[in-house]
Amino acid sequence: MHPVNPPARLLMGPGPIDADPRVLRALATPLVGQYDPWMTETMNQTQELYRRVFGTRNEATVLVDGTSRAGIEAALVSLLAPGDSVLVPVFGRFGHLLAEIAGRAGATVHTIETEWGQVFPTSVIEDAIVRVRPKLLAVVQGDTSTTMNQPLDELGAICERHGVLFYTDVTASVGGNPLEVDAWGIDAVSAGLQKCLGGPSGSAPLSLSPRAVAVLDTRRSVEAGIREPGDDVSEHPIQSNYLDLAMIIDYWGPRRLNHHTEAASMLYAANECARILLEEGRDAVVERHALAGRAMLEGVRGLGLTVFGDVSHKMHNVVAVEIPDEVHGDAVRSAMLEDHGIEIGTSFGPLHGRVWRIGTMGYNARKDTVVTTLSALEQSLRRGGKSVPQGGGVDAALDVYAGLSAELDAQLDGAVPA
Incomplete structure (x- = not known):
């Protein structure tokens, strides 16, 4: 016990x-x-x-x-x-x-x-x-x-x-x-x-x-x-x-x-x-999830991965990533968990073994968790046999956050109407 x-x-x-x-x-x-x-x-x-x-x-x-x-x-x-x-x-x-x-x-x-x-x-x-x-x-x-x-x-x-x-x-x-x-x-x-x-x-x-x-x-x-x-x-x-x-x-x-x-x-x-x-505000929480979701979406694309489904109707808080042919999906998930302490999901039914599901939700809808996950995914993919752009996922995600920061700065400077 x-x-x-x-x-x-x-x-x-x-x-x-x-x-x-x-x-x-x-x-x-x-x-x-x-x-x-x-x-x-x-x-x-x-x-x-x-x-x-x-x-x-x-x-x-x-x-x-x-x-x-x-x-x-x-x-x-x-x-x-x-x-x-x-x-x-x-x-x-x-x-x-x-x-x-x-x-x-x-x-x-x-x-x-x-x-x-x-x-x-x-x-x-x-x-x-x-x-x-x-x-x-x-x-x-x-x-x-x-x-x-x-x-x-x-x-x-x-x-x-x-x-x-x-x-x-x-x-x-x-x-x-x-x-x-x-x-x-x-x-x-x-x-x-x-x-x-x-x-x-x-x-x-x-x-x-x-x-x-x-x-x-x-x-x-x-x-x-x-x-x-x-x-x-x-x-x-x-x-x-x-x-x-x-x-x-x-x-x-x-x-x-x-x-x-x-x-x-x-x-x-x-x-x-x-x-x-x-306390944070309903609209602000939705926008935080939308931002983290966009960052994760662009991050996996920055690694050269394909996103499953109609992205225009995707939930803000989870993305489905098609598993590349070069790797074994469960092996990569195991490496994420055992080497990095990060859990990502597989799926059910016709998508079982075809996609990973990566969430950005609740307390975990944050820039640091997005960046940490993408960094671990890049390393796990590379060790699993998939060639991916070095730093491509993290850079793409940070660009999403940097774009928001620049937009907010412009609003504060009066360059863009709030």
């Missing part, structure tokens, strides 16, 4: 990433009883913080205790009853996950698919909605398996026009890419801490619109025996206790109806993740 003393690692894969030290300190905060006034006020504060993170005024904004997948499952099992129809546009592994969870909830699942490395034109999704007439559209915003970021800003209006609820999983994208829940007409959204929010996995922030809460209220009334199930297949009790969002919302609401014992340490971590993000 050995003590919990993990090796030093720089986590530059698709997530999880190194948690912000301030979040780690919050995890060590002493525990308080779940109905202590300080605790309930902290819960209230955390709800308000995540309303601001998500860009919403939804009262029903809570944490689901569990990883980001618990938030996904809570949303789908609570909104979908057996026999309900759901449409899932699949452009990577996590679209398949949404379809699987919806199927386990008893829904009738319809999928549309596009080539990995691409996203869906909005018109294609609307055509499928018209054809399928689903109760719910379930979309991943940023799918790290392909690094693609599906545009969401027009989908809410389309869903409203056709009477469809709109759910999105933003686990990998929130904080590092624009997200406006209310302005985009999103009815349900769930996330996790371990990507751009800079925390550990284990808490799933989630928010529901009044339209989504009305679905829960209908199902709650059936469960309570206030009404009998009718012809509407949605009038079935929620088929989970732990992930029943109606009960979780009651627990977080003013009545504080007991549902479970809140995971206090994860609450503290989630609170600190949101507080740090909002």
Whole structure:
């Protein structure tokens, strides 16, 4: 038996990433009883913080205790009853996950698919909605398996026009890419801490619109025996206790109806993740991720490597790099880890063994981590048998940062309008 003393690692894969030290300190905060006034006020504060993170005024904004997948499952099992129809546009592994969870909830699942490395034109999704007439559209915003970021800003209006609820999983994208829940007409959204929010996995922030809460209220009334199930297949009790969002919302609401014992340490971590993000500013955090992502993108290109997928729709916070023929992908990843203490990722399904995924997210979306990773990658590639331009990756990344610095200097000098 050995003590919990993990090796030093720089986590530059698709997530999880190194948690912000301030979040780690919050995890060590002493525990308080779940109905202590300080605790309930902290819960209230955390709800308000995540309303601001998500860009919403939804009262029903809570944490689901569990990883980001618990938030996904809570949303789908609570909104979908057996026999309900759901449409899932699949452009990577996590679209398949949404379809699987919806199927386990008893829904009738319809999928549309596009080539990995691409996203869906909005018109294609609307055509499928018209054809399928689903109760719910379930979309991943940023799918790290392909690094693609599906545009969401027009989908809410389309869903409203056709009477469809709109759910999105933003686990990998929130904080590092624009997200406006209310302005985009999103009815349900769930996330996790371990990507751009800079925390550990284990808490799933989630928010529901009044339209989504009305679905829960209908199902709650059936469960309570206030009404009998009718012809509407949605009038079935929620088929989970732990992930029943109606009960979780009651627990977080003013009545504080007991549902479970809140995971206090994860609450503290989630609170600190949101507080740090909002202190820096939502737009500033997105821009920091965009800058680090551009630097990493140009850095791998500076090493002569090819970037996978439609770069115009790439997430800010992760890039997929095609593995050169001259090297063994897993051997290079092992060298990065063993020689440099840096973790990068491979991928799934049709991309397994074809690409590396390199993340720049959360606390690790910084110039020093980008430069360190590119330097280690250059050395690992060279030792693995791939000839690459000496210093090409680091120089290209630093040029991106230098370009920003020059632009800011010009603004300060009045040469360029701010």
